Amino acid sequence: MGKRLNSKHKIDRRLGVNLWGRAKSPFNDREYGPGQHGQRRRKPSDYGIQLMAKQKLKGYYGNIGEKQFRKYYQEAVRRRGDTGENLVGILECRLDAVVYRMKFVPTVFAARQVVSHNHVRVNGKRVNVPSYMVKEGDVIELKEKSRELPMVLEAAASNERDIPDYMDVDLDKKRGTFTRTPKLEDVPYPVQMEPNLVVEFYSR
Incomplete structure (x- = not known):
């Protein structure tokens, strides 16, 4: 089981989306982050936007570890075609x-x-x-x-x-x-995923 199973709904609130589109998500009632400072909102930097895109994609698949996720990215780069599309295809497999x-x-x-x-x-x-x-x-x-x-x-x-x-x-x-193996447009994500921003994050 994932290390964060008990707090998986916090992932929804931290990322500011109902990540899995579930009716039970607490984000449906509290559309702000968890914790004491969850309601404070600052405009994110480009780095912050890219990081959020990565955390959303990682979190959606059960909060995959960073080391493994980076391996998927490296494999996506190695394959021919669009790296972001390749990354989604690998995750869906x-x-x-x-x-x-x-x-x-x-x-x-x-x-x-x-x-x-x-x-x-x-x-x-x-x-x-x-x-x-x-x-x-x-x-x-x-x-x-x-x-x-x-x-x-x-x-x-x-x-x-x-x-x-x-x-x-x-x-x-x-x-x-x-x-x-699906393309990005085929995958029924409940929220918008931006694998292109994940590629930008890793290729900084």
């Missing part, structure tokens, strides 16, 4: 992100948990590493016994979000195919 997108669980934090606790199979083989990189054509499914977990049933019944069109999912069987 993480197994925990795929499990979340397929609506097998209600949150990305829950996705990390079900993967770590051996509830997920990729192409019939158990995988318990949330950062495992899914490839196009891979079949992801929950173990049969895991399909009745309360949070799995909650996610399937939720109307908070839809399954994106770059995966083909059978919700009844809790099985899906990752059909293609």
